[in-house]
Amino acid sequence: MTALLEVTGLRVAYGKIEAVKGIDFTVHTGQIVTLIGTNGAGKTTTLRTLSGLLRPTAGTVRFDGQPLGGVPAHRIVARGLAHSPEGRHIFPRLTIAENLQLGAFLRKDTDGIAHDIRRAYELFPILGERARQPAGTLSGGEQQMLAMARALMSRPKLLMLDEPSMGLSPIMMQKIMATIRELKAAGTTILLVEQNAQAALSLADHGHVMETGRIVLSGTGPELLGNASVRKAYLGED
Numbered sequence: 741m742t743a744l745l746e747v748t749g750l751r752v753a754y755g756k757i758e759a760v761k762g763i764d765f766t767v768h769t770g771q772i773v774t775l776i777g778t779n780g781a782g783k784t785t786t787l788r789t790l791s792g793l794l795r796p797t798a799g800t801v802r803f804d805g806q807p808l809g810g811v812p813a814h815r816i817v818a819r820g821l822a823h824s825p826e827g828r829h830i831f832p833r834l835t836i837a838e839n840l841q842l843g844a845f846l847r848k849d850t851d852g853i854a855h856d857i858r859r860a861y862e863l864f865p866i867l868g869e870r871a872r873q874p875a876g877t878l879s880g881g882e883q884q885m886l887a888m889a890r891a892l893m894s895r896p897k898l899l900m901l902d903e904p905s906m907g908l909s910p911i912m913m914q915k916i917m918a919t920i921r922e923l924k925a926a927g928t929t930i931l932l933v934e935q936n937a938q939a940a941l942s943l944a945d946h947g948h949v950m951e952t953g954r955i956v957l958s959g960t961g962p963e964l965l966g967n968a969s970v971r972k973a974y975l976g977e978d
Contacts, residue, residue, distance in 0.1 A: 742805065744769045744929055745790070745821075745898055750799035752782070752789050759785045761953035762799065767898065767931055772924050774932040774940040774961070776974060777950035783933040784826050786950075787900050790931075791823040792816045804897060818846050820897030826906065826933075828887040832876025836867050839875050839886055843893030853893070860889040863919065881912030888919070892928075899923070900931045905939065917943060937974035941965045949974075 743766035752760040760782040767773045775783045788794045790801060792813035801808040803821055811819070822843075831839055840860055844853045861868030864885040870878070875886055884904055891899055901920070905913040917939050924930060924943070934940035941947050944961035949970060957970065964970050 743767060743802075744804060745931065746800075746802040747786075747790070748800045748802075750786065750789065750801065751797045752785050752794055753797050758797075759953055760789070760796075763948075763950070763953075763955045765948050765955065765958070767929060769897075769929050770924075770927060771945040772920070772930045772932055772943050774934055774944040774947045775950055776934060776937045776940055776947060776964075778935075780952070781950040782953040783950055784902055787823060787825075787902050787931070787933055790816075791821060791900065793823075814846065817894055817896075820895075821900065822891040822894045822896035822898070823900045824887045824891040824902065824904065826902040828880075828883045830875045830878075830883050830886050830890070833874055835872050836875050836878070836886060837871045839890050840867075840893055843890035846894065852895075856893055856895065860892065863892075863922070864889055879912075881908045881916070884908065884912075884916060885919070888916075892923075896928075898929045898931060900933075902933045903935060904932075905934060905936050913939065937970065938965070941970075 745767040747763060747765050750760055750763050751758060775786065777783055785794065789796050792811060803819060808816060840857050847853055866882055867886060867889060878886060904916050908916065920930060920943055932940055941961045941964050947959060947961055947964045948955045949957040
């Protein structure tokens with residue numbers, strides 16, 4: 741089976757400091773693949789590189805059969821790879837509806853955009869109830885919903901989510917994870933970076949553990965959940 745995303749030998753550096761040290765992984769259509777690890781492991785750097793915000797020092801990235809080397813970020817979005825970033829990065833002074841419309845900035849199909857905005861409000865009802873409010877008035881969890889909905893507005897073939905549960909209450913985190921599960925059921929392919937290893941691996945078809953820029957362990961979600969070293973290091977079990 742041909743992978744939707746294929747990462748081979750990826751290396752990324754900030755000056756002389758190498759943050760990603762030659763990683764390989766794939767994502768197939770319909771899967772949730774997760775990258776887990778502590779702060780500084782290279783997870784966010786990996787996503788930022790895939791979306792064209794950083795340039796690798798070595799390695800190749802192929803998406804939907806085509807290389808992404810040298811492709812600018814907006815063209816990567818146009819090819820079908822969307823990124824909901826760590827920290828959400830919504831536009832706080834714009835309304836919720838305006839934020840969603842910006843997620844579709846490359847599209848010209850007015851009817852399709854309107855349909856997808858309605859779909860976003862079905863997926864996240866609170867956004868529809870507050871559509872005319874400035875996005876900055878939302879709670880952290882609601883802003884995360886908006887960031888995810890905005891990324892979906894480009895109709896991505898692959899949705900990358902970076903730390904969607906960061907800073908959220910347990911109840912809101914559960915809502916976000918339930919939405920990710922719902923998106924997968926609807927056919928969305930997802931690359932998930934998440935510090936909550938239990939939640940991420942419970943959702944994932946396949947997972948990779950990153951430490952100091954390297955993938956040190958890979959397996960299915962259930963395999964990694966059952967791995968003694970993963971349970972000790974990331975699930976707080978002795």
